[in-house]
Amino acid sequence: MLKVINGGIETLVEDWPGRLGFLGKGMAPSGAFDNVALGFANLLVGNRAGEAAFEITGGFFEAEFGLNTAIAVTGTPKAPLLNGKEIPMWESLEVQKGDIIKFSHIGEFGFRWYLAVAGGIDVNPYLGSKSTCIFGSYGGYEGRKLANGDVVRLLKPTRSLRGVVGRKIKKGLIPRYTREWTLRAIPGPNTSPDYVTEEGMNYLFSHSFKVQHTSNRSAYRLEALPDSFFARPDGGVGGSHPSNIIDHAYAMRGALNICGNTPVLLIADGPTLGGYMCALSVINADLWKVGQGTPNRDFIKFQMATQEEAAQARIDQKKLLTENTLI
């Protein structure tokens, strides 16, 4: 088990790909915000890439291990302390019963860590996933973020610890973190000329948008678009603002919802339908970058991609998240 000493700002149990198959019931998929960092952390400790781990957002999580096991920490480059001593990230190490891990504030780049434990986390899957949906209060650990005093059951390692301790990611394969994240995206469904001006689409694919402080697991809100973005004077029967349209299903995850003048990336716990236009969809292989975008600090740029590029990037990423990337 893991005894939580300090739940930190927002620490959640998340797996990947989350809770799929329920968008039609209005249930977001949830799941790890950065599936690449989650995947690497799991592979390092001998788990399957999508096993549940702790997603630590913002930091200040502190916990005591109740068993001897192996762990790996990936994500924002600010190494946590184990019994007061910095530990290496992006590699697996052994921990003993009674050891205490402590995270401080986020690093110079990125916003989230993933702490994987050999064997995984022993929470009951809900509708096929161990992921927490904090806005729905279900899944994960009691449907909420971890709090001081919580005791989380851990599964026993399925492999010999000797076989996994000391494993690292091959050189050059650790994702590059930045403060300006380029997201490949496919335009549509609501674009130029019907909904957006040509000038507006050019702006969308060239401007660097600051991530707003209101961004969270439901939506990543970006700085406002100029009025010249819109091709229509109003939303017609959809509403008075030109971003309004008749209610439709959103392409979760990764749709860029235009809510008034605010572009909003709909992510893990976001809404599954609504009455705002969507101007592009971020490709699946780049969604992890959104999870490392730091509110009120980082910027997001969109780079136009095709469906073929999106499909290939997804295949390439899947290949990356295998034990072949470890040494």
Next chain:
Amino acid sequence: METSVTAIMPGLTARVVVNEGDKVSKGQEVAVINCMKTEIKVLSEHEGVVKKILVKEWDELQVGDPMVVLDV
């Protein structure tokens, strides 16, 4: 000796909950940061007296920005 209570997260200042001249204890809430549509408490790591308040509501913050100066 002076020390600062600093921002633990990027975000906006929601409020400062102490006044200049107040005594604060270690672990006491000093200020609140607004980020991710939630409120994040900033606690004092030291016991001391509030010497100066450096931020006001809606001020932008980055990790490590001083918010309150303490005389410890």
